[in-house]
Amino acid sequence: MTIPAKVDLKNLSPVALVEFLAGMGKEKFRAVQLMRWVYQRGVSEFTDMTDLSKPFRDELVQRAYISRFTPEVVETSSDGTRKFLFRLVDGKSIETVLIPMEGGRNTLCISTQVGCAMQCSFCLTGTFGLERNLTAAEIVNQVCAVREQHSVDNIVLMGMGEPLHNLDNVVDALQILYAPTGFDYGPRKVTLSTSGLVPEMGELGQRIKVNLAVSLNATTDEVRNELMPVNRRYPLRELMEACRKFPLAPRQRITFEYILIQGINDSQADARRLVKLLHGIKAKVNLIPFNEHSGSDYRQPSDVAMRAFQTYLLDRQIVAVRRAGKGQDISAACGQLKGRLEDKQ
Numbered sequence: 038m039t040i041p042a043k044v045d046l047k048n049l050s051p052v053a054l055v056e057f058l059a060g061m062g063k064e065k066f067r068a069v070q071l072m073r074w075v076y077q078r079g080v081s082e083f084t085d086m087t088d089l090s091k092p093f094r095d096e097l098v099q100r101a102y103i104s105r106f107t108p109e110v111v112e113t114s115s116d117g118t119r120k121f122l123f124r125l126v127d128g129k130s131i132e133t134v135l136i137p138m139e140g141g142r143n144t145l146c147i148s149t150q151v152g153c154a155m156q157c158s159f160c161l162t163g164t165f166g167l168e169r170n171l172t173a174a175e176i177v178n179q180v181c182a183v184r185e186q187h188s189v190d191n192i193v194l195m196g197m198g199e200p201l202h203n204l205d206n207v208v209d210a211l212q213i214l215y216a217p218t219g220f221d222y223g224p225r226k227v228t229l230s231t232s233g234l235v236p237e238m239g240e241l242g243q244r245i246k247v248n249l250a251v252s253l254n255a256t257t258d259e260v261r262n263e264l265m266p267v268n269r270r271y272p273l274r275e276l277m278e279a280c281r282k283f284p285l286a287p288r289q290r291i292t293f294e295y296i297l298i299q300g301i302n303d304s305q306a307d308a309r310r311l312v313k314l315l316h317g318i319k320a321k322v323n324l325i326p327f328n329e330h331s332g333s334d335y336r337q338p339s340d341v342a343m344r345a346f347q348t349y350l351l352d353r354q355i356v357a358v359r360r361a362g363k364g365q366d367i368s369a370a371c372g373q374l375k376g377r378l379e380d381k382q
Contacts, residue, residue: 044101046075047174047181050212051219061096072218079185081105104174106182121183125151125175129168131197133179135187142190147179149207150198155232157265159254159296161332162197171198173209180220192222195230195250201237208245224248230294235271235279242284249283250292250323251276255302256310264301273314280318290321290356297346298327303338308349321356 049057054068070088074080081103083094109130110122117137124130134146153160154167183189192214194200200207207229213219214227228248231238241247255261261268268276280291293315297303311322324347326337338346343359350357 041100043099045104045172045174046071046101047104047177047213048172048209050173050209051216052212053209057101061100063093067093069218072213072216075103076181076213076216076219079181104178106178108182119187121179123179123182131171131175131179133183133196135183135189138190143188144191144193145180145183145189146193146196147176148196148198149176149194149200149203153198154202155199155265155267157232157252157254157267159264159298159327159333159335161330164332167198167202170203170206173206173213176206176210177213180214191226191228193228193230193250195228199232199234200229201231201234201241204237204240204244208241211245211247228292232265232267233271233276233279234267235275238279238283242282246286248289248292249280250294251280252296253293253311253314254296254298256307256314260302264298277314277318285319290319293320293322294325295322296325296327297338297343299336299338299342301335303342303346305345305349308346312350312353312355315355321358322350323358323360325360 044057046054046057051068051072054071055065058067058071059065067089070086074086080086083089083097083101083103086094089097106123108121109124112120114120119135121133121135122130123133129151131148131151133148136144136146138144148171150170151168152165153162156163156166180189180192194207211227211229214222215224224246225248228250229241230250230252232252238249241249252265253261254264255268256273258268258272261273271279283291285291295302295311315322324343326343327335329335329337347357347359
């Protein structure tokens with residue numbers, strides 16, 4: 038007789054948890070109790086859940102478990118940025134970055150895959166290739182682990198991997214992040230970044246609310262094809278049309294991430310084309326200087342070029358924010374810590 042595998046409760050969305058407990062003959066309110074213990078109190082042992090009856094706790098021990106992460110490595114930058122390396126049960130590793138923001142608030146950048154299949158030429162993670170998707174539990178556990186020691190005010194799904202390439206697990210994780218008995222963040226506190234998987238963008242907009250960020254990085258198909266191979270499947274015309282169709286709240290904007298690379302996409306001609314691309318879209322542009330690393334020949338733009346690019350957008354009533362590089366004295370760019378440590382092994 039085969040013994041059923043235990044279920045990791047952190048893999049279950051709030052609805053799935055109710056269904057799991059119903060299969061045990063338990064009432065709906067038990068899911069509320071469990072989520073409060075797991076996410077609000079950080080408890081990972083059923084024996085510590087003192088408002089549950091002992092028979093119920095014993096049955097949970099037989100059927101389920103609660104996973105948790107402990108960082109294998111933590112690097113801290115002089116600017117307060119912290120990078121965490123988490124080792125997964127199969128020996129693979131992922132990165133999570135806590136970024137201090139103005140006003141004493143913290144933003145947590147989490148991963149959704151081990152590696153990435155998108156192969157963006159400026160991204161070190163892409164050189165690892167895609168090893169596998171993260172489970173909902175592995176996505177959520179990054180938040181749980183960091184919150185044990187630090188406050189987390191906002192979450193961005195901008196770490197390793199393409200979130201829309203792992204859509205089902207990402208949606209389950211978002212439902213846990215939003216649940217009042219989970220983390221209770223709410224959609225305004227969470228941003229998902231995509232390289233531009235057009236069909237999945239439409240599906241995301243239908244399934245759940247979230248702030249959308251699009252990694253754009255070029256204003257012509259020719260340049261974007263080289264920087265981001267996904268553009269060969271979903272060129273700029275299709276991507277921008279998907280952005281126009283994406284459901285937004287009245288005051289919500291789509292964030293366009295634009296990594297400025299010297300001599301590649303930082304000219305005034307690029308700025309002019311970007312203004313045309315964004316016509317008719319409620320947009321905000323994050324201008325990010327390329328974070329140089331040993332695996333790339335690309336270079337940061339000059340400060341003069343960055344200022345001129347931003348000024349051109351601002352003069353045409355486009356919200357354009359220059360994002361300062363964070364954690365540059367540690368392995369803060371996506372994939373750098375993983376790559377450096379694995380090179381040593």
